[in-house]
Amino acid sequence: MAWFNRRKKDTSSEAMREVVDDVVRDLAEDDRIQSTGPRFWLDHGYVDGDRVECAVCDKPLVVRLVKYSRVILATTDAQTGSPLICGDCGRLLCLDCALRLHPHRPSCDRCRRVGGVTSLMK
Numbered sequence: 019m020a021w022f023n024r025r026k027k028d029t030s031s032e033a034m035r036e037v038v039d040d041v042v043r044d045l046a047e048d049d050r051i052q053s054t055g056p057r058f059w060l061d062h063g064y065v066d067g068d069r070v071e072c073a074v075c076d077k078p079l080v081v082r083l084v085k086y087s088r089v090i091l092a093t094t095d096a097q098t099g100s101p102l103i104c105g106d107c108g109r110l111l112c113l114d115c116a117l118r119l120h121p122h123r124p125s126c127d128r129c130r131r132v133g134g135v136t137s138l139m140k
């Protein structure tokens with residue numbers, strides 16, 4: 019499971035290549051571990067249109083589920099206003115808070131695993 023943010027005006031293609039490399043590495047790692055723990059991004063119990071708040075800044079957000087996919091290439095515009103979820107602890111985060119640790123790969127402020135946060139999926 020990997021999510022990354024494609025559009026940032028100041029991103030050089032080289033920086034973007036590094037992000038892609040990271041994502042590919044994480045996916046290989048996922049395959050190796052075959053996590054059997056809870057899949058918060060899939061088993062969250064939310065439906066489209068549910069109103070939630072960011073766990074960090076309390077910003078109101080509206081749930082928008084995306085179709086399950088191992089890699090999601092998201093854009094900042096498309097994601098603004100809907101929550102992301104931490105795959106490790108289930109914390110809901112707004113995009114701004116999720117991208118504080120890393121500019122392209124959403125991360126949980128509590129777990130601090132870069133790229134551990136993703137879209138809510140169905």
Ligand SMILES: [Zn+2]
Pocket residue numbers: 072073074075076077111112113114115116
């Ligand atoms: Zn927030």
Ligand SMILES: [Zn+2]
Pocket residue numbers: 104105106107108109126127128129130
């Ligand atoms: Zn977390």
